[in-house]
Amino acid sequence: MSEPHLMHEAVICERIQESPTIFTLRLAFTDPEHKARYRFQPGQFNMVGLYGVGQSPISIVSDPEDEHLLDHTIRGLGRVSLGLSRLAPGGRVGLRGPYGRGWPLAAAEGRNIVLVTGGLGCAPAVSVIRYILRRRERFGHLTILQGVKHADDLIWRQQYERWSGLPDVYVGLAADVSAPGWFGQVGPVTVLFDRAPIAPGSLVMLCGPEMMMRAVVEDLRHRGIDENDIWLSMERNMHCAVGLCGHCQIGPYFVCRNGPVFSYPELKALLGERGF
Amino acid sequence: MAATGFLLRGHMQNLLDALRAAGYRCVGPQVRDGAIIYDTLSQADDLPWGWRDEQKPGRYRLGRHDSPWGFAWANGPQGLKPLLFASADTLQTARRTDEGALHFESATPHAIATAVLGVRACDLAALRLQDQHFLEGLVPDPHYAARRADLFLIAVHCTHPAATCFCVSTGDGPRAEHGFDLALGETEEGFLGTAGSAAGAGFAKRLPLRAAEPREQDALEARITAAAAAQQRSLPARDLRAALFANLRHPRWEEVATRCLSCGNCTAVCPSCFCHAQSEEPTLDGLSSMSVRRWDSCFTQGHSAIHGIVIRADTRQRYRQWLTHKLGSWHDQYGRSGCVGCGRCITWCPVGIDITEEAAGICGSGHV
Numbered sequence: 001m002s003e004p005h006l007m008h009e010a011v012i013c014e015r016i017q018e019s020p021t022i023f024t025l026r027l028a029f030t031d032p033e034h035k036a037r038y039r040f041q042p043g044q045f046n047m048v049g050l051y052g053v054g055q056s057p058i059s060i061v062s063d064p065e066d067e068h069l070l071d072h073t074i075r076g077l078g079r080v081s082l083g084l085s086r087l088a089p090g091g092r093v094g095l096r097g098p099y100g101r102g103w104p105l106a107a108a109e110g111r112n113i114v115l116v117t118g119g120l121g122c123a124p125a126v127s128v129i130r131y132i133l134r135r136r137e138r139f140g141h142l143t144i145l146q147g148v149k150h151a152d153d154l155i156w157r158q159q160y161e162r163w164s165g166l167p168d169v170y171v172g173l174a175a176d177v178s179a180p181g182w183f184g185q186v187g188p189v190t191v192l193f194d195r196a197p198i199a200p201g202s203l204v205m206l207c208g209p210e211m212m213m214r215a216v217v218e219d220l221r222h223r224g225i226d227e228n229d230i231w232l233s234m235e236r237n238m239h240c241a242v243g244l245c246g247h248c249q250i251g252p253y254f255v256c257r258n259g260p261v262f263s264y265p266e267l268k269a270l271l272g273e274r275g276f
Numbered sequence: 277m278a279a280t281g282f283l284l285r286g287h288m289q290n291l292l293d294a295l296r297a298a299g300y301r302c303v304g305p306q307v308r309d310g311a312i313i314y315d316t317l318s319q320a321d322d323l324p325w326g327w328r329d330e331q332k333p334g335r336y337r338l339g340r341h342d343s344p345w346g347f348a349w350a351n352g353p354q355g356l357k358p359l360l361f362a363s364a365d366t367l368q369t370a371r372r373t374d375e376g377a378l379h380f381e382s383a384t385p386h387a388i389a390t391a392v393l394g395v396r397a398c399d400l401a402a403l404r405l406q407d408q409h410f411l412e413g414l415v416p417d418p419h420y421a422a423r424r425a426d427l428f429l430i431a432v433h434c435t436h437p438a439a440t441c442f443c444v445s446t447g448d449g450p451r452a453e454h455g456f457d458l459a460l461g462e463t464e465e466g467f468l469g470t471a472g473s474a475a476g477a478g479f480a481k482r483l484p485l486r487a488a489e490p491r492e493q494d495a496l497e498a499r500i501t502a503a504a505a506a507q508q509r510s511l512p513a514r515d516l517r518a519a520l521f522a523n524l525r526h527p528r529w530e531e532v533a534t535r536c537l538s539c540g541n542c543t544a545v546c547p548s549c550f551c552h553a554q555s556e557e558p559t560l561d562g563l564s565s566m567s568v569r570r571w572d573s574c575f576t577q578g579h580s581a582i583h584g585i586v587i588r589a590d591t592r593q594r595y596r597q598w599l600t601h602k603l604g605s606w607h608d609q610y611g612r613s614g615c616v617g618c619g620r621c622i623t624w625c626p627v628g629i630d631i632t633e634e635a636a637g638i639c640g641s642g643h644v
Contacts, residue, residue, distance in 0.1 A: 003382045004415040005367035005567065030377075051372055052558035052565040077583045092378045094370060237582050239554035243413045245569070246551030247579055249601065251521075252608030257414050273524060275593030 004242045007049050007094030008034050013069055015089055018155040021076050023085055024061070026069040027095060040064055042127040043102030043233060043261045047241050048072055048084065049094030056080040057238040057256070059124040060098060063131060070095070073123040073155075099241040100260050103128045103205055104231055111203045112140035114196075114225075116216050118147045118189055118208025124233045124260070125207045126156065129163070136168075143196050145172045147189025147212065151179035172196050188212065190219045200224045205261075207233040214272040217264055230264035232271075250276050280458075280477065281485025282492060284466040285344060288320035291393070291430075294482045300391035300428055303359065305352065310338055312352035314359070317393065324349060331438035331619065333628030347394060347462050350438035353624055355399030355547045356392065360423045361406060367419075367554065367567045383566070385422035393430045395456060397449030398441075398618040400431060402547030404455055408610045409550050428475065431456035432467075435499040437507050440619030442632055445510035448616040450503040461496040468496050509622075509632045511615065512641050517604040519639035524596065528637045533592035535627050540573030542621035542629075543598065548606075548614045551579065574598050595634075603635060 014026040025048075029035040040046075040060055049055040056078070062071035076085035084093065105128070113132060117125040132139045144163060148154050154173065164171035172192035173184030185191050189212060198204075204225055206213045213232050220230060236248035236255040243257035251270045253259060258266075270276040283291065295302050304317035307324050317323070329349040330337045341348070366383040373379070395403075410420035434443075434450035443449030452459045457476030460467040468488050471477035512519075543549040553572035558565040572579055575594045580587035588594045606614030615631070622630045 002415050002418065004417070006382045007368065007370070007378075007380045007567075009378045009380065049370075049556075049567075051370055051378055052556055052562075054556050055554070055567075075583070081583075090376075092372075092376055094378060094380060235582060236587070237578075237580055239552070239569075242415050244410065244417055244550070244552070245554060246572070246574070247553075249597075249605070251600070252605040254609075269521065275588050275596060 005096075005240070007047070007055075007096045010070070010093050010095040012087055012089050012091045012093065015087070018073065019153065022073060022155050023076065024071055024073045025084065025087070025093070026062075026071050027093065028069055029095065030092075038098075040070075040098035041102035042105065042131045043124055044098040044100050045124075045241075045260065046070070046072065046095050046097030046099070047238075048074075048080075049096075050080050050083045050087075051092070051094070053083050054080045055094070055239070056084075057099070057241060059127065059233075059260075061123055061127045061130075063127070063134060065134075073126070097241070099256055101258065103233075103261050104203070104263075105131065108132075108203045109138050110140065112143070112197075112199050112201065114143040114145070114198050114202045114204045116145045116147075116189055116204065116206050116208075118212040119149060119153065122146055122156070122207065125205060128205060133163070133166070133169075141168045141170070141197060141199070143170045143172075143198060143202070145174075145189055145192045145196055147174045147176070147192075147208070149175070150177045151175040151182040151184070170197050188215065190215055193219055193223065198223055198225070202229065204230045205233075206230065210234075210272055217268075217271075227264045227268070231261055232264060232267060233261050234259050234267070280469045280471045280480045281483070282466060282488040283460070283469055283483060283485055285346070287466070287484050288323065288346070290484050292317065292320055294479065295391040295393075295428070298391075298479065298482075300389050302391050302393060304393035305347075307338060311336060312338065312349055314352070314354060314356075314392065314394070323394075328436065329438060331440045331623045333440065333622050333630050334625055335628070336623050345462060347432045348436045350434060350436060350441055351396055351398070351618055351620065353545050353620060355618070356395060356403050357406065357547045359390065359392065360403070360420050360427070361410065361550065361552075362419065362423075364568060364570045365419045367569055369564055369566050371564045372562075382418070385419040387422040387426060389426035389428070390423070391428035391430065393432075395429050395431045395452070396434055396618070397431065397452040398443045398616040399547055400429070400452055400455040401443075401446075401448035401616040402618070405548040405610060405612075405614060405616070406550065428479070429456045429458075431459040431472075433459060433461045433496070433500050435462060435503050437503050438619060438623070439508050440622040441507050441617065442509040442511060442619060443617030444504045444507050445513065446613060446615055446617035451500050461500070463492055463495050463499070465492070468492055509619065509630070511603070511617070511632050512636050512639050514639060516613065516635060516639055517607045520600045520604040520635075523638050524600075526638045528634065529592045529596050532595055532629060532634055533590065535629055536591050536595050537626060538575045538591045538594055539626060540575040541624045541626060542631075543573040543575060544571060545620035545624045546602075547616060547618060547620070548602070549573075553578065574601070599631070599634065599638075602631075
């Protein structure tokens with residue numbers, strides 16, 4: 001009998017404070033057999049469990065071929081994530097996964113890629129950026145557009161600077177609200193689109209607040225991007241992660257199982273429809 | 277299907293004894309707290325002989341009748357669902373050592389072979405829906421699977437529908453067509469039995485059955501036909517999935533939300549609703565913690581809450597979620613509607629909201 005609800009112990013090998021509220025836990029399974037068996041795809045997530053408190057779905061931001069550490073970038077907001085934020089290296093958590101359908105990386109090979117992300121939506125996207133950069137020859141031009149509400153919300157600033165220096169990579173940053181020293185543009189992420197290379201035929205991956213993704217899709221459609229080439233990572237309440245508990249449904253879909261990455265045509269009937 | 281034989285009313289205890297001899301715990305309908313519920317049945321005398329139910333929107337009453345019938349009622353607040361998808365299940369236990377190491381262990385599903393007497397056609401249809409959800413998805417749920425594996429089902433065809441029943445319009449009753457081991461049809465003298473599985477046919481041989489007479493068969497057929505004709509409610513005979521999703525802004529959603537209390541009674545009594553919440557329940561000594569799942573409802577705030585956002589903050593959105601899922605997107609997920617026409621959500625709604633009325637109000641009642 002399978003054990004779909006069973007967690008496995010993982011140890012915190014490293015803890016990185018990314019911003020005042022955002023941190024990354026670098027985890028490793030303590031059972032070597034389970035560690036050897038475990039495989040994931042960028043865009044998939046794990047359920048991370050805090051002992052005695054609960055479990056949260058967290059996307060995996062490390063590279064799938066990094067056999068040592070599973071990185072989870074988390075914003076400390078709820079009972080589980082705030083509790084996780086207080087754990088130190090050596091601390092133990094429960095982990096089960098990976099779950100869901102990740103980014104369409106096979107379809108993305110040989111194509112120009114555009115990533116548009118908002119807020120902490122950058123976490124699921126970072127895994128795919130790293131994946132592409134490590135396999136640079138298999139992909140075309142990479143455009144990374146990141147929007148944040150407030151300039152202070154930007155994490156991984158050095159990383160963006162490093163990426164922008166790479167050949168065939170364009171990085172654009174935008175903040176709705178600027179702050180002293182802000183080097184990006186001011187406004188929603190779509191203000192970056194006129195200047196950014198968004199070639200027809202590009203494959204687009206989106207992650208972030210739904211209203212942002214909706215505005216981005218509309219803009220991209222006017223720029224001649226085929227709707228079948230637009231992919232979105234969605235977020236919903238999840239308890240079981242195996243399509244049983246019912247919380248994550250959007251119309252016909254269980255986000256944990258059918259997503260979290262969807263093609264735009266799959267979602268367009270209900271995207272932005274409040275209550276779904 | 278030809279009847280396997282006829283069981284006299286006075287021989288019902290023989291049936292229970294035979295089930296017990298075969299190693300089953302017997303579960304059957306009985307009167308408790310003013311309702312017909314399914315629980316362990318120790319003797320045939322505890323069956324609801326002479327009881328009738330009266331159901332209408334927001335109302336359920338039992339009454340005594342001077343009649344020998346044992347199944348002259350439609351249903352109670354629960355059918356098979358709690359027997360398989362328990363209202364609470366422990367999924368795993370985590371233990372923490374003094375050094376802070378965590379040990380996880382799956383909770384072993386424990387199930388005992390169970391025979392259920394008196395299963396209605398609507399509940400057999402709902403069981404099929406729950407099987408699809410809990411057994412045929414990404415991974416089978418071990419707790420549901422363990423309880424489902426050793427289940428022996430004795431259906432009883434419905435001959436006394438309630439005013440809230442509409443299984444004819446969903447295609448799920450009043451006759452039990454499949455999914456049972458043995459089906460009984462009640463008549464003036466007793467029960468016509470029909471085997472529905474090899475196990476059922478084998479079991480029937482242990483019963484004191486006599487040959488069924490054609491007139492008894494005819495009488496039963498007439499009763500079932502009359503039960504179908506007596507149903508007062510129906511769902512609109514049109515593509516409800518298309519109609520509901522084409523009417524997401526219909527003013528009726530707002531209107532029903534002024535009546536709906538968002539209490540979740542409808543989802544608790546619904547035999548197909550499967551939502552459940554998972555939470556941690558640490559022991560008082562702090563040394564271990566259990567992951568427990570309990571029934572949840574899409575009518576609660578927590579159901580759609582993510583980090584400070586509630587996707588369905590108001591009752592209009594929650595009622596719409598429930599109806600568009602049950603009658604709409606269920607088709608995409610499981611190939612049919614999620615409603616089996618049992619009428620429980622109508623009866624047990626404290627304000628008597630009627631799913632058939634709301635569906636017609638939003639989708640139109642005409643045939644398309």
